[in-house]
Structures are given as structure tokens and as C-alpha cells.
Amino acid sequence: MKARGIFKQQYVLILVLCFCFTSRGNANPEYLPGKDSLSTSTQQQAITFIDSIKILTPSTFWPNIKPALFLQNIKINIHNPISIYPGNGTNFCGYGALTYLLLKDDPLGYAKLLLQLYKDGKAQFGNSVFNPSAAVKKEAGLMKFKGILDIHPAEQMWFLALADHYKGYINLFNRKYNSGDEDTRWASVNYAKFNGMVRSLLRYKVKANGSDLIRPHIGNLYQYISKRLATGMVVLYINNRIVHKKNHVQIKVSFPTHFVVAESVKEANGIITLVYWDYGGRTQMQLSPAFFKRIIFGITYCTKKQVDVN
Structure with missing residues (x-):
């Protein structure tokens, strides 16, 4: 032992x-x-x-x-x-x-x-x-x-x-x-x-913000993600265990476990509505800005590359 x-x-x-x-x-x-x-x-x-x-x-x-x-x-x-x-x-x-x-x-x-x-x-x-x-x-x-x-x-x-x-x-x-x-x-x-x-497979320029342990240092996540969705694809690296946990207050360990592709994000009356691809379909989630920030560990922003003329 x-x-x-x-x-x-x-x-x-x-x-x-x-x-x-x-x-x-x-x-x-x-x-x-x-x-x-x-x-x-x-x-x-x-x-x-x-x-x-x-x-x-x-x-x-x-x-x-x-x-x-x-x-x-x-x-x-x-x-x-x-x-x-x-x-x-x-x-x-x-x-x-x-x-x-x-x-x-x-x-x-x-x-x-x-x-x-x-x-x-x-x-x-x-x-x-x-x-x-x-x-x-x-x-x-x-x-x-x-x-x-x-x-x-x-x-x-x-x-x-x-x-x-x-x-x-x-x-x-x-x-x-x-x-x-x-x-x-x-x-x-x-x-x-x-x-x-x-980066290896797709014709995308990739800008990634976040890590496996530390959340991205971004003030307003909603504005950051919304702006990038207007010009490219956005993949979110999230803690899926928190998302599906009934009692969010009792979470002791918090690590990202899941990748989803954001489709749209809107904010109204203090509530963020996120629509994303996940496991064979689109999912809609409504959550507070604080909880939104809590679940996201990575934001990968993909835009088309420019032509290399050389």
C-alpha cells in the first residue's frame, strides 16, 4: 500500500x-x-x-x-x-x-x-x-x-x-x-x-486564452466571446462537471473536462444565454455572468488564415 x-x-x-x-x-x-x-x-x-x-x-x-x-x-x-x-x-x-x-x-x-x-x-x-x-x-x-x-x-x-x-x-x-x-x-x-x-489540421489562425488549471484573465467574458463569434469560430474549454452538478455551491475541485463549439451568446437582464454544439446537437444554457466565468477555462478563437504569397 x-x-x-x-x-x-x-x-x-x-x-x-x-x-x-x-x-x-x-x-x-x-x-x-x-x-x-x-x-x-x-x-x-x-x-x-x-x-x-x-x-x-x-x-x-x-x-x-x-x-x-x-x-x-x-x-x-x-x-x-x-x-x-x-x-x-x-x-x-x-x-x-x-x-x-x-x-x-x-x-x-x-x-x-x-x-x-x-x-x-x-x-x-x-x-x-x-x-x-x-x-x-x-x-x-x-x-x-x-x-x-x-x-x-x-x-x-x-x-x-x-x-x-x-x-x-x-x-x-x-x-x-x-x-x-x-x-x-x-x-x-x-x-x-x-x-x-x-493548428496542424485546419486552415485557421488560432488564438487561445486559458489553460488546464487557470481560467483566462478576461474582464467581461460575454463581450470577449460575442465579439469573436462575429468574425470566427469559438471553442470553449469548460468544466462540464460543474455544469451538470445540481448543487454548484458544494463544488470543491474545479477542472475543465469538456470542449464545446459556441454558436451564439446573448445577454439580457443579467442572464447570459449560450448556444453551443455538444454531443450531436445544439444545447442552450442560461446562466449568470459569475457562473459563466466559473465554468470557462479556455477560449480558442479560430479565424481564416491569409494567403501566403511567397
């Missing part, structure tokens, strides 16, 4: 040290710089492309993914990006928010990326090359008891591939996938890791 206690203390100490070096919201892990671009795609372009594919043959790389269900899943996501669902009990929410941004910005790129990953077992997009492990390729299509994710093999493949590729300090002690690791720290996303994924 003493040895276990010593190991636990060492584990916490290492995590804290890792946090000190990597948790800054604007941290950009070792991703290669890419050329700025305003090129993007429309939803109609993606629909035309995916509708032209009538039959998909089985993949030798993903033996447990049913081709027809996979193709149908991609079509649903292109037609209705809000439907992206990270699954019950998983740690996929960061990858869900990332995918929602991708579908809003480049749905055609999303479709081609997933099809290439399915057909070739690996794919390149942005500054990242995905080549998932054999364990990940075997697991995709087999998940159970995760809600609608059970019948969404495209999400299973994509989220597993993202978690397998991107690593942050939070994944330090669990880097190799074993069945069920979608519910563990293997799949977890800390704030710097999320911002690094956005």
Missing part, C-alpha cells in the same frame, strides 16, 4: 511538471508549419462528391468496418455536421469539437481524408500523416454501449486515429491502445493538445 501511495504521488508530480511545460493555451507542439490558405470547400461540393460514390468495397486495413454503414455515416455528417457524436462515456469530446470545425470549414476535405484513410490505411491532411496502429484498425467498428457511436464506424475510425496520432502530457502513461482505452487517458485531450490539433 505504501509503494502504491508513493507511485501515486510521483505520478501526480510528473503530471504537474508536464503541465508547467505544455499546458499553455497557445502552445504549439512539434507540428510542421504549413502555408496559409483561404481555399476551402462548400457543403454542396462535399455532397456532390460523396453522392457520386455508390459502392464502397471492404477495406483490408479496417476489417470490422462495414462499407455501406461507413459511407452512410460520412454522408450524414456532411449533410448535418451538428450530428457529430463523440459517444457515451468516451474521452472523444475534443476530437468531436475538432471534427465539427473541420466539417464547417472543409467538408470536402473531410470526406476525402476519411475515404483515403479507409482505403489505404493511412492518410495525410494538413501537416499530419495518420498511420494508426494495428490495434486501432482492429477496434474500429466494434465499439458497443457508446450510444449512436455504436453505428457510426466513420467516427469510430476517425476518433481512434486522432487519439492514436496526437499525444499530450495527459497521455504520458498510456500511449499504446488497448480495447476500451477510448474511456481512459489514452484518448484524453488537454488544452494545448487541442489547440495544436487545430
Whole structure:
């Protein structure tokens, strides 16, 4: 028991040290710089492309993914990006928010990326090359008891591939996938890791304010977020446990656990109304400015990059 206690203390100490070096919201892990671009795609372009594919043959790389269900899943996501669902009990929410941004910005790129990953077992997009492990390729299509994710093999493949590729300090002690690791720290996303994924994959300029432990130092959060929603996409890193806690006064420990994509924010009569993407749908929340400030640990502001003429 003493040895276990010593190991636990060492584990916490290492995590804290890792946090000190990597948790800054604007941290950009070792991703290669890419050329700025305003090129993007429309939803109609993606629909035309995916509708032209009538039959998909089985993949030798993903033996447990049913081709027809996979193709149908991609079509649903292109037609209705809000439907992206990270699954019950998983740690996929960061990858869900990332995918929602991708579908809003480049749905055609999303479709081609997933099809290439399915057909070739690996794919390149942005500054990242995905080549998932054999364990990940075997697991995709087999998940159970995760809600609608059970019948969404495209999400299973994509989220597993993202978690397998991107690593942050939070994944330090669990880097190799074993069945069920979608519910563990293997799949977890800390704030710097999320911002690094956005910078690596998407054609966005990212400004991040916040961290895994310390809330952003912003006087009026409502005005700050409202102003940025007028010119770009905003992802909020929040403490979801506080949001769903019945007695907010009794909260003792307060850490961020969840990523949501803000859609709109309004203030009237001292109440803030926030509408955001979360787990396959839009959610509306009404809360006081003080509570609004309490739940937000990170604000990621994404705007389109300018063209690199060099």
C-alpha cells in the first residue's frame, strides 16, 4: 500500500511538471508549419462528391468496418455536421469539437481524408500523416454501449486515429491502445493538445486564452466571446462537471473536462444565454455572468488564415 501511495504521488508530480511545460493555451507542439490558405470547400461540393460514390468495397486495413454503414455515416455528417457524436462515456469530446470545425470549414476535405484513410490505411491532411496502429484498425467498428457511436464506424475510425496520432502530457502513461482505452487517458485531450490539433489540421489562425488549471484573465467574458463569434469560430474549454452538478455551491475541485463549439451568446437582464454544439446537437444554457466565468477555462478563437504569397 505504501509503494502504491508513493507511485501515486510521483505520478501526480510528473503530471504537474508536464503541465508547467505544455499546458499553455497557445502552445504549439512539434507540428510542421504549413502555408496559409483561404481555399476551402462548400457543403454542396462535399455532397456532390460523396453522392457520386455508390459502392464502397471492404477495406483490408479496417476489417470490422462495414462499407455501406461507413459511407452512410460520412454522408450524414456532411449533410448535418451538428450530428457529430463523440459517444457515451468516451474521452472523444475534443476530437468531436475538432471534427465539427473541420466539417464547417472543409467538408470536402473531410470526406476525402476519411475515404483515403479507409482505403489505404493511412492518410495525410494538413501537416499530419495518420498511420494508426494495428490495434486501432482492429477496434474500429466494434465499439458497443457508446450510444449512436455504436453505428457510426466513420467516427469510430476517425476518433481512434486522432487519439492514436496526437499525444499530450495527459497521455504520458498510456500511449499504446488497448480495447476500451477510448474511456481512459489514452484518448484524453488537454488544452494545448487541442489547440495544436487545430493548428496542424485546419486552415485557421488560432488564438487561445486559458489553460488546464487557470481560467483566462478576461474582464467581461460575454463581450470577449460575442465579439469573436462575429468574425470566427469559438471553442470553449469548460468544466462540464460543474455544469451538470445540481448543487454548484458544494463544488470543491474545479477542472475543465469538456470542449464545446459556441454558436451564439446573448445577454439580457443579467442572464447570459449560450448556444453551443455538444454531443450531436445544439444545447442552450442560461446562466449568470459569475457562473459563466466559473465554468470557462479556455477560449480558442479560430479565424481564416491569409494567403501566403511567397
